[in-house]
Amino acid sequence: MAIDLDDMLVKIKDRQWALADIDWDAPGADTISDEFRPKLKEFMSDLTWIENVGARGFAALARKAPTPTLAEIYGYFHAEEQRHANAELALMRRWGMLDANEVPEPNVNVRLAIDWLDRYSDDVPLSVLGTVIPMLEVALDGALLKFLLEEVHDPVCHEVFEKINNDESRHIAVDFEVLNMLGHAKARKLLIDFVGTSASPSVILGMIMYLPLLNRMRNNIVGMGFDPKRFYASVNRFARLGERGEWTARVPLYQVVKWHAGMVVNPRHPYHLLANSMVWASERVPARLLPGIPTWVREITYEPVSVGTGRDVA
Amino acid sequence: MTSVRDRREIRGLEEYRGRVIRAADWDASAVSSADHVAIIGTSANALRIIPELVRTAASVKVFQPTPTWVLPRTEVAPPAVARAAFALVPAKRRRAVVRRVALQHLKRQVRDPWLRRQLTPARCARSTPPLISSDFYPALQQPNCKLITWPIATLSRDGIRTSDGVEHKVDCIVLADGTG
Numbered sequence: 001m002a003i004d005l006d007d008m009l010v011k012i013k014d015r016q017w018a019l020a021d022i023d024w025d026a027p028g029a030d031t032i033s034d035e036f037r038p039k040l041k042e043f044m045s046d047l048t049w050i051e052n053v054g055a056r057g058f059a060a061l062a063r064k065a066p067t068p069t070l071a072e073i074y075g076y077f078h079a080e081e082q083r084h085a086n087a088e089l090a091l092m093r094r095w096g097m098l099d100a101n102e103v104p105e106p107n108v109n110v111r112l113a114i115d116w117l118d119r120y121s122d123d124v125p126l127s128v129l130g131t132v133i134p135m136l137e138v139a140l141d142g143a144l145l146k147f148l149l150e151e152v153h154d155p156v157c158h159e160v161f162e163k164i165n166n167d168e169s170r171h172i173a174v175d176f177e178v179l180n181m182l183g184h185a186k187a188r189k190l191l192i193d194f195v196g197t198s199a200s201p202s203v204i205l206g207m208i209m210y211l212p213l214l215n216r217m218r219n220n221i222v223g224m225g226f227d228p229k230r231f232y233a234s235v236n237r238f239a240r241l242g243e244r245g246e247w248t249a250r251v252p253l254y255q256v257v258k259w260h261a262g263m264v265v266n267p268r269h270p271y272h273l274l275a276n277s278m279v280w281a282s283e284r285v286p287a288r289l290l291p292g293i294p295t296w297v298r299e300i301t302y303e304p305v306s307v308g309t310g311r312d313v314a
Numbered sequence: 315m316t317s318v319r320d321r322r323e324i325r326g327l328e329e330y331r332g333r334v335i336r337a338a339d340w341d342a343s344a345v346s347s348a349d350h351v352a353i354i355g356t357s358a359n360a361l362r363i364i365p366e367l368v369r370t371a372a373s374v375k376v377f378q379p380t381p382t383w384v385l386p387r388t389e390v391a392p393p394a395v396a397r398a399a400f401a402l403v404p405a406k407r408r409r410a411v412v413r414r415v416a417l418q419h420l421k422r423q424v425r426d427p428w429l430r431r432q433l434t435p436a437r438c439a440r441s442t443p444p445l446i447s448s449d450f451y452p453a454l455q456q457p458n459c460k461l462i463t464w465p466i467a468t469l470s471r472d473g474i475r476t477s478d479g480v481e482h483k484v485d486c487i488v489l490a491d492g493t494g
Contacts, residue, residue, distance in 0.1 A: 013325075013467075016467035016468065016475070016477055017479065018467065018475045018479045018480070018481055019479040019480060019481075020470075020475070020481045062436075063436050063437070071436070072465075075465055076465055076477055079464040079465055079476065079477030079478045080478075082464070082478040083477060083479035086478060086479050087479060118427075118428075122431070294427065294428055295426050295427075295428045295429070296428045299478070301480060303480070304479075304480065304481060305472075305473075305480070305481045305482075305483050306480050306482050306483065307350060307373075307482075307483045308372065308373040308458070309374075309375065309457065309458055309459060309460040310460075
């Protein structure tokens with residue numbers, strides 16, 4: 001069912017929330033056991049950085065949006081993903097996982113993803129980001145949030161993730177509306193776009209970055225003792241939501257991403273040999289060879305209230 | 315007093331308890347060195363006020379809804395002949411020349427790629443006349459100044475809440491979005 005983007009924009013503006021709306025000192029922080037804390041820290045750190053990756057993706061989409069309304073919506077989504085990252089960092093701080101001013105380090109695959117987005121995302125066509133971002137949102141964001149709510153019993157965590165989930169449901173609705181719009185183009189245009197973009201070095205590099213990122217998350221989830229079937233169900237949701245769109249199936253890249261998702265959810269598929277080898281190889285990239293971190297990464301904060309610029313001279 | 319358009323576009327303006335100054339009524343003495351100030355908008359008035367504010371206030375946060383091309387201010391005005399000749403150039407080509415000069419100006423004055431991106435108008439953006447300032451970009455990069463491009467969610471009692479979930483506490487807000 002088509003959604004009215006103007007109505008959606010109004011809804012987005014009406015449903016804004018802030019870190020200051022949450023009582024970060026409310027009881028419940030001690031529900032995290034000492035044994036679980038280190039694992040949860042790693043998990044939350046990955047989640048925080050994935051929100052950041054999503055944020056940068058939406059920033060790129062805002063530049064490519066075909067209408068001012070969609071551009072404005074993507075502008076809000078960019079900020080909302082940042083808000084999720086900020087809120088998740090604030091939860092980590094609440095649970096005593098961060099030292100003073102500590103911001104957790106992104107893992108190597110996230111760092112490579114950040115670098116790719118920073119270098120190429122502004123030049124990649126809408127059809128590429130408009131297909132891959134919904135996948136990341138349903139598979140990573142969706143799956144990770146569900147796992148968290150099952151394992152963590154802190155009421156503040158639940159309050160935060162209820163707000164995040166509400167935002168995400170709007171993101172996913174718009175994501176799939178845009179995918180449907182993309183599929184409405186003439187077949188010839190769809191094919192030319194697909195061949196043109198698939199052959200570009202930036203998209204090939206993007207694939208090399210995307211495959212281990214997805215598998216690393218899957219491996220981390222399994223490593224924490226979660227049932228990977230929940231992750232697979234989230235990945236499958238991409239195809240399920242895509243099938244609801246009248247024209248989505250005509251987007252060639254959607255079919256490729258769906259086909260890839262089919263391999264990801266089959267643990268016996270030989271694809272995992274390749275993807276896990278890429279995870280293994282990426283972990284062995286020497287730190288000095290890793291690209292520098294762009295300045296937008298420093299925007300992340302757990303402070304609900306900001307006074308001054310944080311770098312004022314006395 | 316604020317215009318009807320301000321009230322419609324900036325949510326919660328009536329909630330805010332600090333001082334609100336319209337750019338058109340700007341008076342440098344309204345801000346002291348102890349003040350944390352926010353300025354909303356990057357209109358021609360804003361570009362005139364920001365460098366002055368950065369020199370005076372404790373901190374300045376510039377809330378930019380959409381970026382605009384900024385041309386450098388030249389010491390000497392171009393000769394009348396050159397201006398007349400430029401006026402004869404087709405509008406589309408004239409815009410391309412302005413864009414190129416503005417982009418060079420931005421590249422020369424702003425080194426950080428992300429800040430540069432934040433200050434670059436989108437290709438599909440509605441074309442607005444370029445502004446002129448040689449002090450705006452250097453002022454933005456002063457330690458006590460910060461450009462904020464997150465959408466404004468609402469004004470609160472103490473400041474401005476942006477959609478990234480952060481509340482920016484300020485003593486004074488200057489409305490300079492072209493309506494004030």
